[in-house]
Amino acid sequence: MAGLVVIFDFDKTIIDCDSDNWVVEELGINHLFTQLLHSLPWNSIMDRMMTELHNRGKTIEDVEKCLKKVPLHPSIASAIESAHAFGCDLRVVSDANVFFIETILKHHGLLDCFSEINTNPSLVDEQGRLRILPYHDFNSSPHGCNICPSNMCKGLVMEKIRALVSADGKKQLVYVGDGAPDFCAGLKLEEGDVMMPRKDFPICDLISANPLLTKAKIHEWSDWEELGANLLSTVNNALIDESSNTRTDQLVPLDCKYQNTLISATAHEALQKALPVSPPH
Numbered sequence: 001m002a003g004l005v006v007i008f009d010f011d012k013t014i015i016d017c018d019s020d021n022w023v024v025e026e027l028g029i030n031h032l033f034t035q036l037l038h039s040l041p042w043n044s045i046m047d048r049m050m051t052e053l054h055n056r057g058k059t060i061e062d063v064e065k066c067l068k069k070v071p072l073h074p075s076i077a078s079a080i081e082s083a084h085a086f087g088c089d090l091r092v093v094s095d096a097n098v099f100f101i102e103t104i105l106k107h108h109g110l111l112d113c114f115s116e117i118n119t120n121p122s123l124v125d126e127q128g129r130l131r132i133l134p135y136h137d138f139n140s141s142p143h144g145c146n147i148c149p150s151n152m153c154k155g156l157v158m159e160k161i162r163a164l165v166s167a168d169g170k171k172q173l174v175y176v177g178d179g180a181p182d183f184c185a186g187l188k189l190e191e192g193d194v195m196m197p198r199k200d201f202p203i204c205d206l207i208s209a210n211p212l213l214t215k216a217k218i219h220e221w222s223d224w225e226e227l228g229a230n231l232l233s234t235v236n237n238a239l240i241d242e243s244s245n246t247r248t249d250q251l252v253p254l255d256c257k258y259q260n261t262l263i264s265a266t267a268h269e270a271l272q273k274a275l276p277v278s279p280p281h
């Protein structure tokens, strides 16, 4: 399905924890991390933390091993797989970094479901140390947004994504997130788009405090079953809209757990390929 673009925040949205906190806690440098919180931007602290780990003899493999232990709920994994199988364009917009996000998504077999990961760049330097860099260069070109941290304005990233995906026609955007920068991203949504904020997280307070600012439809979620159901019903609605131009005999009933829906034959085939089938006896 060409018309639906789903954009996910990563920390506390795809995974329940914050991957930065997870790494500093698991690898025992949480105390130093907390000490620096008032003097340096978060993104710069994470870069410092990687140097600290390197100095303590921790390798990039140790960081990788630690990231592979981050829990990821099976309901969000299957919702991502199904949305991808339906042909949705899935993207990540996150203030974590490329190495953390790719390691976790790859470990859960989800990396290939995403067409783009917008986050802080990371690299391994000559000494084998992970470096974490800012997404925007805040010295040469400050973004001026007072909701987002200096290294990344998610609203600006959304403008870039909208321009990119709209090149071949109008798209419906869905945004899933929990934090204040996700609210900034949500301000770029238009009528017909959908915002999926995590219930009882900062984004919901901002939405309630500024109800007129958000033009998109809002579907709150409090766990990954609910988020998965929200996502798949949005996908279904988009499919039904698209197939309203299609002959009805091209529609087939979907005989899996997402019953009582009609989807096009090609999408049905894609879904069947994505769903695990029981082995022959």
Ligand SMILES: [Mg+2]
Pocket: 009, 010, 011, 012, 013, 177, 178, 179
């Ligand atoms: Mg988040």
Ligand SMILES: [Zn+2]
Pocket: 145, 146, 147, 148, 152, 153, 154, 155, 156, 181, 184, 185
């Ligand atoms: Zn912003």
